[in-house]
Amino acid sequence: MSKWMIYGANGYTGELIARQAAKDGMTPILAGRNREAVSKLADELGFETQIFSLDNPDTVTENLKDMELVLHCAGPFSKTSRQMVEGCLAAGTHYLDITGEIGVFEMIHDPGMSKRAADKGIVLCPGVGFDVIPTDCTAHKLKELMPNASELALGFSFLAGMSPGTTKTMVEGLSGGSAERKDGRIVPFPMGSKKRTLDFGRGQETATAIPWGDVSTAYYTTKIPNITTWIPLSERQIRGARVMSLFAPVLGTKPVQKQLLKWVDRSVKGPDERARENAPSYIVGEAKAADGRTITVRLKTTNAYTLTALGSLEVVRRMLGRDLSSGSFTPAGLFGSGLVESLEGSGEFEVVE
Template sequence: MTRSNRNVTVYGAYGHTGRFVVAELCERGWTPILAGRDAGKLDEMGSAFPELERRVASVMDPSSLDRALVGAFGVINCAGPFLDTAVPMLEAALRARVHYLDVCAEQAVALGIFERFSETARNTGITVIPAMAFYGGLADLLATTAMQDWPDADAIEIGVALDRWHPTAGTRAPRRPAHGSRLVFTDGKLEPLADPPPSREWTFCAPFATQQMVALPFSEIITISRHMRSDKVQSYMNLTPLNDLRDPSTPPPTSTDARGRSAQVFAVDVLVRRNGQTRRAIAHGRDIYAISAPLVVEALQRISDGRCRKIGVAAPAEAFVAHEFLASIRDLRLEGC
């Protein structure tokens, strides 16, 4: 597909994150193709976007995935659980020779994409970027920005603070077990997270101040470990949102502005340590689901206009110049970058 092609399939378009992605694409001059397995939900979404084509597609029917990608420059997969959807949709993208991006947080998914599809994607001539979202992509870009000109690091530590976490139905949905334990990067290799997971204090800027944290690694461990040299990579989250997530009475997110964002605020604080020195990069923003939309759409835009540095499977900061990419995201406030 040529760079002038502005059609992009959004799989899981009617989901909570998918709706943000569709709106972001429209705002930036792309033409989303609304795709998903539920015809009723696609029709319902079509009432808000009557000018957009709708295509029913299921991961159980590869030919329907092929039809969903006809005429597209790329596909953005927003349909969880990604343990079920990522491989079938990526295989369809390879058949169609269109670029693939997703917003997965699952480590097993991101790792599997790197291990299984790197050579095939490179030979096919497409770019594949898993975890191009709040979990995965944002920390990967911040860590690379903080690293600057250091060739390696003794440790990369990621602190995520949310004031609340009102989970979507997709976040709460029952899932089949992931492949193995959560992973951290220690002594140059991926290893299972300790049980019980380590805890610590972390001092953020306002409004979070000092927070009690517990180790909770997501897909950023996979993306960072693929292209950055560090003896250790670990992620932590504060306890308040985890208590919300565990409480079945916590309501789903509620829109509080014209763009549909919730009032939730977040900070992602990345520390890179080397030889007794520390470098830091911090991002503040609003609504972890909503922020994934400008991140993944900016990535697609940069692939389209030739500012992507890698063909094949890539971590976000492998594909793009990290500090420039972060500075282009309107909804992020950056410090130390």
């Protein structure tokens, strides 16, 4: 039987994934550096454990050597992903994670990194949660419908609150502003400086551009050179984002970051089950060709955190014991646009021309 690991299983999203795995009859090994928290969860669910940090490369490799696959859930991934990726390369272990961070995607999809993975015969596939399965599959669907698309806009809306890990990632990104893909290159710009209207499935809404992971991943999925990502915000919220961007240099300093991250630890717990059940997510994508023709697709899914649990485990199931192409991949690049439609609580794509 294939052995696989959830690393960071004691975090908010890692625990959701572990509990869903138990419900589905899967048997991951739960891992992380917090022995007490990981062991408590593993004892409850009846899983084995491995306790280790990512500080020592040899330790990481040793703990991964018998694993076919690791699902990495310990963020912020800007601080943890490279260590785990290097461990997977050394051990010959497939790597998955649930990041949404552009820098992590760019690191893993770098041609040199992809070649190293191919030479080792392993798959590196970051972003197998809400970041970025629904939007990545939407990008893939639009490329199928419009092969000659030159522009791609992707948007999402979800009502559930944020987990501590997601909030910490946002805090660490306060100094970075927003970003888009322009003529194949990632270009930064101030947060709140770009807006438009989009119909996420509930009528036209004002939206602002944000640095979502698809600025990176959708390019590798589709090769469309111009990509923007959007969320609905009110005019007042967009103005607030513009004002906040003026303080970006201060918000990125170590003393301010330290205090903000302490606040997250004290105050942010993540949405409970009831909040998740009452918070569906809405996805919209728009492809545009050079001649001006556009195609729009929309999709309604379950809430972001439940989708992360369902989506990541579906990718695990599709990979374990399978003979796969090796290298760096996006979720839709591995399994096509239909991946998201196969998940419980997800509808089918609605196409509007």
